[in-house]
Amino acid sequence: MTAIKHALQRDIFTPNDERLLSIVNVCKAGKKKKNCFLCATVTTERPVQVKVVKVKKSDKGDFYKRQMAWELRDLTEVDAKDANKENPEFDLHFEKVYRWVASSTAEKNSFISCIWKLNQRYLRKKVEFVNVSPQLLEELPKAEESVPSGESQSVAGGDEDALDDYQELNAREEQDIESMMEVCEYAISNAEAFAEKLSRELQVLDGANIQSIMASEKQVNILMQLLDRALGEVDNIEGKLLSYEEMLQSVKEQMDQISQSNRLIQISNTNNGKLLDEIQFLVNYMDLSKGHIKALQEGDLSSPKGIEACINASEALSQCMNVTLKPGHEKLMAVKLQQHLFSELRDAFARRLTNHLNNVFVHQGHDQSSTLSQHTAELTLPKHSPLHRDLLRYAKLMEWLKNTQREKYEGLSRTYVDYMTRLYEREIKDFFEVAKIKMAGTSKDGKGKFATLPRKESALKQETESLHGSSGKLTGSTSSLNKLAVSSSNSRRSQSSSLLDMGNMSASDLDVADRTRFDKIFEQVLSELEPLCLAEQDFISKFFKLQQNPTLAQVSIRYSMDQICVCIVFDMVRMMMNKIFQSIETELNSLIALGDKIDSFNSLYMLVKMSHHVWTAENVDPASYLSTTLGNVLVTVKRNFDKCISGQIRQMEEVKISKKSKVGILPFVTGFEEFAKLAEAIFRNAERRGDLDKAYIKLMRAVFNNVEKVANESQKTPRDVVMMENFHHIFSTLSSLKISCLEAERKEAKQKYTEHLQSYVINSLGQPLEKLNHFFEGVEARVAQGVHEEEVSYQLAFNKQELRKVIKEYPGKEVKKGLDNLYKKVDKHLCEEENLLQVVWHSMQDEFIRQYKHFEGLINRCYPGSGITMEFTILDMLEYFSSIAQSH
Known part of the structure; x- marks a missing residue:
C-alpha cells in the first residue's frame, strides 16, 4: 500500500x-x-x-x-x-x-x-x-x-x-515575526545565527520576569491581609443571618396556618359552585313545563293547533328523557321521581295517540268508502290524497312513537296495513272488473262508448269473477268474458290470432279497431295504477318515517323475547306495499290472460306498454314496489309474447295446401307482411325493440322453411313457381318495410327468387323445342367425351342429315305455336296477385335467345361449311314473344 x-x-x-x-x-x-x-x-x-x-x-x-x-x-x-x-x-x-x-x-x-x-x-x-x-x-x-x-x-x-x-498564526503574530526579521538582516541568510540571537533574547526576558515576580512580594502580603479581613466580615454577616432566620421561623408557621385555612375555604367554594352547576343542569334539562304536561295529558289531537302543541310537548319530553345523566345522578331521589313522571306521561300519551290514530284510520276509511261508487262506472281509481294529507299531520308524532314506544308504532303500522289492504283490494277488484268488461266489449251505449253493466246482473258478475284466481290465470274453457268477446261481433275472427288469417282485410280492419281499444284500456289501467302506488309508497315513507336510502343499508334493531331482529328500513316499505297491494299482480296477470285469450296479438301491445312503464318506474326508483311488481308482470307478458310467436310458427308448420288448386302466395307469407306492419306501428320507439327483432328472425326462418316445405309437397304448382312467387313477395315486403335486423333474410329471399326464376325458365323452355334440345344435348355430350367438334358430324346419330331432320320439325310456325302453349301453361302456374307473368315471359325470351345463339354456335363449330341454319331467326323469336304477350 x-x-x-x-x-x-x-x-x-x-x-x-x-x-x-x-x-x-x-x-x-x-x-x-x-x-x-x-x-x-x-x-x-x-x-x-x-x-x-x-x-x-x-x-x-x-x-x-x-x-x-x-x-x-x-x-x-x-x-x-x-x-x-x-x-x-x-x-x-x-x-x-x-x-x-x-x-x-x-x-x-x-x-x-x-x-x-x-x-x-x-x-x-x-x-x-x-x-x-x-x-x-x-x-x-x-x-x-x-x-x-x-x-x-x-x-x-x-x-x-x-x-x-499545526496551529495557524494570527495576523499580529505574523506582523511581529516580519518586524523581527527585518531588524536582523541575516535572518534569512543565516538561520542559525538568527536562532541564537532569539535564544539570548528569550533568556533575558525570562530573567526579567523572575525579577518582576520577586519585586511584587510586598504587594502580595498586603493582598493576603485584605483577604483575612474580608473573611472576618463574612463571619459577622453569617451570624446576623442566623438570627434573622430564627425570627422568620415563627412567621412562617403562622403563614402556613393562614394558607391552610384559605385552601379549605377555596375547596368549599369550589364544591358549592359544582353543586350549583349540577342543580342547574338537572333543573334545565329535566324540568318539563306545565304547558307541555297539559298538552300531553289533554291536548286536542284533532285540531292543527292541538297537534302542534302535542308535537312540541312530545319533543320536549323526549329531550328530558334522553338527557345524558352524570355518574351518581340516577341515585338522587328527585331524579328518580322525575324519571318516573316522564315514563307515566310517555305511556299515557302513547296510548292516547294510538287510540286516536286508530279512530282516524276508521273515520277516514268510511269517508273514502263513500266516494268509491262514483268511480265504479269509470275506468279510474279513487285518489287517496285527502286521506294522506290528513294523516301526514301526525308524521312527527309517529316518529316520536317509533322512537319511544316501538310496539305501539308497529301495532299502528299493522292496523294501517290491514285497513288499507281491504280498502285497496275492493277498489282494485272493482277497477279491474270494469277494465275486463270494457275489453270484452259486452255493452255499448248509443254513442258507441262502452258502458258499465249494472251490478245486479249476477250472471256477468259470476263470469268476471272466474277471472280472479290466486294464480292469475283464466279458469276453465267456459270463461264468460271469452264467450262475450267472441259473440260481440259476427265479423270478428277467432280469439287465437294467426298470421294465416291476417290477409283477410275485412277481419283485419275490425281487429285493428279492437286492438286499438284494447291498447287504450291497458294503457289506462297502467296509468291509473302507477300514480296510485307511487303516492302510497311516498306516504308510507313519510308517515312512518322510512325515508332512509336503501343503499346505505341502515338498520333498526328490535328486541323481542331473547331474539334480535335486524330489519332493513327499505325492506319494511316494500313489505308494507306488498301487503297493501297484494292483489295488483294477481289482477294484472288475470287481465293479461284475458287480453291474450281475446287476441294473442294483444301481447305485442302489452309488451310495449308494460316495458315502458317498467322503464319509467325504474328511473323514478329502481327498488320501488311498483318497479318490482311491474317487472314481475313484464315477465308474464314476455312469456305470452314468446308463446304467441311460437304459436304462429306452429300454425305455419300445420298449413295444408289443396291438391286441386294452384298454391300462389301462401297465407302465412301475406300474414307476416300484415304482422310486420302491425308490429312496426306498435314498437315504434319502444324500449323492447330487441324482443321484436328476435321474433322477426324466428318468424322469418319459419316462413322460409315452410315455404320450401309447401313447395316440395305441392302437386298442382311446380316447386320453382311456389318458391319464386313466395320469395319474390317476401323480398318485396322486406324491401318496403326496411327492417334492419332482416337485411340478411331480404338478400337471401332475393337470391332464392332469382335462382328459382331461372330454374323455372330453363326447365319450361325445354318443352317447345324438346327434340332440338335433346339433339344438341347429345352433341355436347359427345364433345364432353373427347370427340372433336369438327368430327361430331361423322357420328351416325348426329350427322348432318339427322340435324336437318330435327331442324325441319321446328319451323317458325311450330315454334310460335309451342311458345303460345308455353305461355298458357305459365299463366296457369302463376298467381294473379304477385303479377310475375310478364317478368317470367321476358326472362324466357332472354333465355330462348341465349339458347338459340348457343345452338347456332354449336352448328358453326361442329358442322362447318354445311350451310345448315335454323328455320327461324332472332327477329322472328322477338316477334313471336311480343305477339303472344299482346294477344293474352
Whole structure:
C-alpha cells in the first residue's frame, strides 16, 4: 500500500499541488468487483480545499488515472454500517449515496478517522458519522509507512499527526515575526545565527520576569491581609443571618396556618359552585313545563293547533328523557321521581295517540268508502290524497312513537296495513272488473262508448269473477268474458290470432279497431295504477318515517323475547306495499290472460306498454314496489309474447295446401307482411325493440322453411313457381318495410327468387323445342367425351342429315305455336296477385335467345361449311314473344 501511495502522490496529486493524507482500496457494494482507491487529499495552497478523490487503474493497467472527485463540504453523512463488529462496508452520502466495500476493516477505519479529522479542522458544517465507534473518532489514525525521503511532500501518517500540532498564526503574530526579521538582516541568510540571537533574547526576558515576580512580594502580603479581613466580615454577616432566620421561623408557621385555612375555604367554594352547576343542569334539562304536561295529558289531537302543541310537548319530553345523566345522578331521589313522571306521561300519551290514530284510520276509511261508487262506472281509481294529507299531520308524532314506544308504532303500522289492504283490494277488484268488461266489449251505449253493466246482473258478475284466481290465470274453457268477446261481433275472427288469417282485410280492419281499444284500456289501467302506488309508497315513507336510502343499508334493531331482529328500513316499505297491494299482480296477470285469450296479438301491445312503464318506474326508483311488481308482470307478458310467436310458427308448420288448386302466395307469407306492419306501428320507439327483432328472425326462418316445405309437397304448382312467387313477395315486403335486423333474410329471399326464376325458365323452355334440345344435348355430350367438334358430324346419330331432320320439325310456325302453349301453361302456374307473368315471359325470351345463339354456335363449330341454319331467326323469336304477350 505504501508503494501505491507513493506512486499516486507522485503521478496524480503532486502535479495538482495536493497532498495525499489517507487511502483505502474499495469496490462498489453488490456489483462485480472492480477495485479502485478512495483518497483523502488537501491542497498545498490557501485557502485549503479538502477532497475525496476516486482513482483507478487504466484499462491497460500500466498507470493510474483520476476518475472522480468530491468536495468534503458536500459530504453529509458517513455510515460505517456497524460500530461493534468488524465490517468492511461503508457508505458516503454526497448528492447521492455511494456504497463501498473496503479491502480490509483497518483501511476503512483509518480512512474514516482521517475524514473525521479533516472535518473537525476545516469545515464549519460538520459531517454526521453513523455507526462509527467513538474510540475511532477520538484517537488519531495509526501512522502508515512513509514515502521515501526523495519526495518533497510527506504522505504518510506523520502528516496526519502534524495536523494536530499545526496551529495557524494570527495576523499580529505574523506582523511581529516580519518586524523581527527585518531588524536582523541575516535572518534569512543565516538561520542559525538568527536562532541564537532569539535564544539570548528569550533568556533575558525570562530573567526579567523572575525579577518582576520577586519585586511584587510586598504587594502580595498586603493582598493576603485584605483577604483575612474580608473573611472576618463574612463571619459577622453569617451570624446576623442566623438570627434573622430564627425570627422568620415563627412567621412562617403562622403563614402556613393562614394558607391552610384559605385552601379549605377555596375547596368549599369550589364544591358549592359544582353543586350549583349540577342543580342547574338537572333543573334545565329535566324540568318539563306545565304547558307541555297539559298538552300531553289533554291536548286536542284533532285540531292543527292541538297537534302542534302535542308535537312540541312530545319533543320536549323526549329531550328530558334522553338527557345524558352524570355518574351518581340516577341515585338522587328527585331524579328518580322525575324519571318516573316522564315514563307515566310517555305511556299515557302513547296510548292516547294510538287510540286516536286508530279512530282516524276508521273515520277516514268510511269517508273514502263513500266516494268509491262514483268511480265504479269509470275506468279510474279513487285518489287517496285527502286521506294522506290528513294523516301526514301526525308524521312527527309517529316518529316520536317509533322512537319511544316501538310496539305501539308497529301495532299502528299493522292496523294501517290491514285497513288499507281491504280498502285497496275492493277498489282494485272493482277497477279491474270494469277494465275486463270494457275489453270484452259486452255493452255499448248509443254513442258507441262502452258502458258499465249494472251490478245486479249476477250472471256477468259470476263470469268476471272466474277471472280472479290466486294464480292469475283464466279458469276453465267456459270463461264468460271469452264467450262475450267472441259473440260481440259476427265479423270478428277467432280469439287465437294467426298470421294465416291476417290477409283477410275485412277481419283485419275490425281487429285493428279492437286492438286499438284494447291498447287504450291497458294503457289506462297502467296509468291509473302507477300514480296510485307511487303516492302510497311516498306516504308510507313519510308517515312512518322510512325515508332512509336503501343503499346505505341502515338498520333498526328490535328486541323481542331473547331474539334480535335486524330489519332493513327499505325492506319494511316494500313489505308494507306488498301487503297493501297484494292483489295488483294477481289482477294484472288475470287481465293479461284475458287480453291474450281475446287476441294473442294483444301481447305485442302489452309488451310495449308494460316495458315502458317498467322503464319509467325504474328511473323514478329502481327498488320501488311498483318497479318490482311491474317487472314481475313484464315477465308474464314476455312469456305470452314468446308463446304467441311460437304459436304462429306452429300454425305455419300445420298449413295444408289443396291438391286441386294452384298454391300462389301462401297465407302465412301475406300474414307476416300484415304482422310486420302491425308490429312496426306498435314498437315504434319502444324500449323492447330487441324482443321484436328476435321474433322477426324466428318468424322469418319459419316462413322460409315452410315455404320450401309447401313447395316440395305441392302437386298442382311446380316447386320453382311456389318458391319464386313466395320469395319474390317476401323480398318485396322486406324491401318496403326496411327492417334492419332482416337485411340478411331480404338478400337471401332475393337470391332464392332469382335462382328459382331461372330454374323455372330453363326447365319450361325445354318443352317447345324438346327434340332440338335433346339433339344438341347429345352433341355436347359427345364433345364432353373427347370427340372433336369438327368430327361430331361423322357420328351416325348426329350427322348432318339427322340435324336437318330435327331442324325441319321446328319451323317458325311450330315454334310460335309451342311458345303460345308455353305461355298458357305459365299463366296457369302463376298467381294473379304477385303479377310475375310478364317478368317470367321476358326472362324466357332472354333465355330462348341465349339458347338459340348457343345452338347456332354449336352448328358453326361442329358442322362447318354445311350451310345448315335454323328455320327461324332472332327477329322472328322477338316477334313471336311480343305477339303472344299482346294477344293474352
